[in-house]
Amino acid sequence: MGRTREFDEEAVLKGAMHIFRKHGYQGASIRDLEEATGLKGGSIYHAFGDKAGLFDAAFGHYNRAVLEGRIERFAPPGSGLRGLRELFLSLLHEPDHGSLGCLITNMAVEFGGGVNPHPRVEAALGLLRTTFHARLTEASTFTREGDGAKANRTATRLLAFYQGLLVLIRGGEDKAGLRQAIEDEFNQLETMS
Amino acid sequence: MGRTREFDEEAVLKGAMHIFRKHGYQGASIRDLEEATGLKGGSIYHAFGDKAGLFDAAFGHYNRAVLEGRIERFAPPGSGLRGLRELFLSLLHEPDHGSLGCLITNMAVEFGGGVNPHPRVEAALGLLRTTFHARLTEASTFTREGDGAKANRTATRLLAFYQGLLVLIRGGEDKAGLRQAIEDEFNQLETMS
DNA sequence: GTCATTCTAGAACAATCGATAAAGAATCGG
DNA sequence: CCGATTCTTTATCGATTGTTCTAGAATGAC
Numbered sequence: 442m443g444r445t446r447e448f449d450e451e452a453v454l455k456g457a458m459h460i461f462r463k464h465g466y467q468g469a470s471i472r473d474l475e476e477a478t479g480l481k482g483g484s485i486y487h488a489f490g491d492k493a494g495l496f497d498a499a500f501g502h503y504n505r506a507v508l509e510g511r512i513e514r515f516a517p518p519g520s521g522l523r524g525l526r527e528l529f530l531s532l533l534h535e536p537d538h539g540s541l542g543c544l545i546t547n548m549a550v551e552f553g554g555g556v557n558p559h560p561r562v563e564a565a566l567g568l569l570r571t572t573f574h575a576r577l578t579e580a581s582t583f584t585r586e587g588d589g590a591k592a593n594r595t596a597t598r599l600l601a602f603y604q605g606l607l608v609l610i611r612g613g614e615d616k617a618g619l620r621q622a623i624e625d626e627f628n629q630l631e632t633m634s
Numbered sequence: 635m636g637r638t639r640e641f642d643e644e645a646v647l648k649g650a651m652h653i654f655r656k657h658g659y660q661g662a663s664i665r666d667l668e669e670a671t672g673l674k675g676g677s678i679y680h681a682f683g684d685k686a687g688l689f690d691a692a693f694g695h696y697n698r699a700v701l702e703g704r705i706e707r708f709a710p711p712g713s714g715l716r717g718l719r720e721l722f723l724s725l726l727h728e729p730d731h732g733s734l735g736c737l738i739t740n741m742a743v744e745f746g747g748g749v750n751p752h753p754r755v756e757a758a759l760g761l762l763r764t765t766f767h768a769r770l771t772e773a774s775t776f777t778r779e780g781d782g783a784k785a786n787r788t789a790t791r792l793l794a795f796y797q798g799l800l801v802l803i804r805g806g807e808d809k810a811g812l813r814q815a816i817e818d819e820f821n822q823l824e825t826m827s
Numbered sequence: 828g829t830c831a832t833t834c835t836a837g838a839a840c841a842a843t844c845g846a847t848a849a850a851g852a853a854t855c856g857g
Numbered sequence: 858c859c860g861a862t863t864c865t866t867t868a869t870c871g872a873t874t875g876t877t878c879t880a881g882a883a884t885g886a887c
Contacts, residue, residue, distance in 0.1 A: 443863030540747035553804030554733035598815040605798025611746030622791040636833025
């Protein structure tokens, strides 16, 4: 029933993900991806169809392993505002001064301008927004409000703040100031009427 | 003393800027730039040295004409928090669903990951932060605070919010929700202790 | 008008791009 | 062992990339 696969798919996707995060989609060449994955070009095309297919798989891996993992670790269900704060602060601990950017942020920018948004970007933003909303409604100041309209609006505001932080981190902004901005935001969120 | 220039530099930079905003630096080819500027490749290289030189000039034009122009129009000195609010809201009026992204945001992301930040990105972020700080200190709630430390921290927080809004706009986020987020942010800023 | 100088136009450059094709290597059912 | 199938490798494809070169057109100084 055919030759057996020699590569570890997860390791391959991890390597490809690194390259796409560093150099973007357009900036990542097939040769770069060969080196990072250990696969030869032919194998890449056999396994993933084309460059866009490998990217899609790598993006899926990012959403699954990195994004969801980060949420589970720092802002699990029940952690409320304190969890969200830790989630935001965790962005500052990225290595290499954000040389590995957030794939969502980077691709929202790189693929933006088309008529419709990239589906994986949309899905990831949706997961973040849903998470923000859920943790917000766990906080007493938001459950008192009756419907979740206020939490919805705050979730959108936090989503923008979150993406902006990643832009500034990647832009080389000093992290102490960003930490202070995060603390301010959540301190104010906790003492809200 | 030599042949006279036939092209209008401002028009050329404007055309190049459009391409770079739409497709990014890597995604803009010299042929694209020829078409958008009306110049032939030879002339481009004669006038600007190379692709990076044209980009640098176009980025300078963006900071001068678009960014500073927007600030002067919506948040001139003395306009305080109300000016800042208008500045933020003006981001939503960008045409084509953000198909022309903010060059600062896009380049902070695309050139991020290097050891040191792109100087023009740094300059533009600095101008924004300085503007935010200045308008904040015009507001009574911030001048009461003695030193400008609070205004500094809020300026950084607003800078992240600003960049995040541009990411979401480019990502195709619906603008009504973003408008609400902006209004919430500034309503809360106006009623601060 | 001549000359040095500056700009423009267009062809061409080597290098790299994403992608394909062909052949060998490994696996399993028969 | 055979043959069908699947994966890996290698070489190579045409297209496009950023850039350079060369010839021609326009300018001001003399």
